[in-house]
Amino acid sequence: MLLGLSIVEQLTRARGDLRMGVPVMLADNGAILVVAVEALSAERLAALRTLGPLELVLTARRAETLKTPAYDGDLVRIAVPDDADMTWLRALADPADDLRFPMKGPFRSLRDGSAALHRAAIQLVKSAPLLPAVLAVQVPPDMPTAGLTRLSLPAILPELGRASPLHPVSAARLPMAAAGAGHVHVLRPEDGGPEHYAIEVGRPDRTAPVLARLHSACFTGDVLGSLKCDCGPQLHAALTQMGAAGAGVLLYLNQEGRGIGLANKMRAYSLQDQGFDTVEANHRLGFEDDERDFRLGADILRGLGFSAVRLLTNNPAKIAMMEANGITVTERVPLHVGQTDQNAGYLATKAAKSGHLI
Numbered sequence: 001m002l003l004g005l006s007i008v009e010q011l012t013r014a015r016g017d018l019r020m021g022v023p024v025m026l027a028d029n030g031a032i033l034v035v036a037v038e039a040l041s042a043e044r045l046a047a048l049r050t051l052g053p054l055e056l057v058l059t060a061r062r063a064e065t066l067k068t069p070a071y072d073g074d075l076v077r078i079a080v081p082d083d084a085d086m087t088w089l090r091a092l093a094d095p096a097d098d099l100r101f102p103m104k105g106p107f108r109s110l111r112d113g114s115a116a117l118h119r120a121a122i123q124l125v126k127s128a129p130l131l132p133a134v135l136a137v138q139v140p141p142d143m144p145t146a147g148l149t150r151l152s153l154p155a156i157l158p159e160l161g162r163a164s165p166l167h168p169v170s171a172a173r174l175p176m177a178a179a180g181a182g183h184v185h186v187l188r189p190e191d192g193g194p195e196h197y198a199i200e201v202g203r204p205d206r207t208a209p210v211l212a213r214l215h216s217a218c219f220t221g222d223v224l225g226s227l228k229c230d231c232g233p234q235l236h237a238a239l240t241q242m243g244a245a246g247a248g249v250l251l252y253l254n255q256e257g258r259g260i261g262l263a264n265k266m267r268a269y270s271l272q273d274q275g276f277d278t279v280e281a282n283h284r285l286g287f288e289d290d291e292r293d294f295r296l297g298a299d300i301l302r303g304l305g306f307s308a309v310r311l312l313t314n315n316p317a318k319i320a321m322m323e324a325n326g327i328t329v330t331e332r333v334p335l336h337v338g339q340t341d342q343n344a345g346y347l348a349t350k351a352a353k354s355g356h357l358i
């Protein structure tokens with residue numbers, strides 16, 4: 001129906017609901033109501049309690065730190081005790097105070113029934129992007145939802161993992177200190193997600209491999225000149241090299257914090273202040289090392305008419321994803337700049353644990 005919502009539109013609305021702390025219904029043969037723990041209010045918690053026993057859904061990564069068996073493989077469903085309050089839920093969802101107040105498990109992990117609805121809920125909050133922790137309660141699939149978003153699992157599953165198509169919105173000339181004449185293109189995804197930018201330096205020849213950089217947003221490095229990472233210097237060095245070569249294309253992808261968002265990246269930084277490295281911090285929060293989807297970089301390049309690149313990177317995963325998505329990488333151009341005393345550990349961890357080339 002033209003006036004109804006498409007599946008993609010329903011998912012976008014659901015992400016907004018979850019960010020506001022509004023419950024979303026996920027239904028298949030059974031149904032659950034879910035709320036993101038970090039946005040939950042005490043009133044909603046009380047209201048959900050009237051519907052039945054509550055379950056806290058976390059990723060297996062988070063369960064590892066909580067020393068709780070994850071019977072559902074990549075996630076765990078923990079029975080929420082009747083007297084558990086907001087503090088209890090937040091302490092399990094957010095590792096900020098793990099060291100100050102070690103959790104007093106054991107927790108009762110549930111193993112009966114299917115976790116397919118819960119898995120979709122975790123995927124949805126991750127893409128919101130919120131901490132991967134949801135409160136869930138089973139409800140009858142035909143329960144009146146009083147205006148709440150209702151998602152059908154079979155309908156959303158194919159869309160959840162799909163990269164949303166991007167469309168050019170606007171473009172203009174931009175003179176840059178580092179690279180001389182350039183053009184900035186703004187690209188907008190169909191699903192209402194964040195816009196991404198493509199910066200063309202000079203007039204790159206579409207018939208030859210172009211000097212290219214896929215840069216993931218780093219507010220702290222790019223804007224604040226953080227010494228904890230190498231992003232700012234990499235961004236500027238890439239533009240400078242493209243300027244010197246007379247042509248290039250830099251994709252500025254809004255995938256802050258390797259896809260976990262700035263709020264979660266700051267949670268990770270706070271864990272790093274407690275002594276965890278960049279990978280351990282992501283895991284303690286319940287995320288994978290890297291939650292980025294590099295497919296969109298390949299899509300943007302193809303949309304701009306490029307099929308082969310000389311890729312400025314130290315990250316082999318970016319090369320593999322380009323190749324897997326139809327962009328030929330004729331050469332890797334190393335990008336080693338911006339080493340500081342403060343980021344030596346970070347760069348060493350990326351080399352040791354994430355396969356970065358040095």
Ligand SMILES: Nc1nc2c(ncn2[C@@H]2O[C@H](COP(=O)(O)OP(=O)(O)OP(=O)(O)O)[C@@H](O)[C@H]2O)c(=O)[nH]1
Nearest residue numbers: 215216217218229255256257258268278313314315
């Ligand atoms: N979660 C998390 N993200 C971080 C941390 N430090 C930097 N980042 C993010 O990591 C990303 C770095 O992106 P890139 O420099 O494009 O990618 P890369 O994987 O380092 O690969 P190359 O720079 O191409 O070699 C940015 O999104 C930063 O915001 C951290 O400690 N934790």
Ligand SMILES: [Zn+2]
Nearest residue numbers: 218221229231
């Ligand atoms: Zn950075």
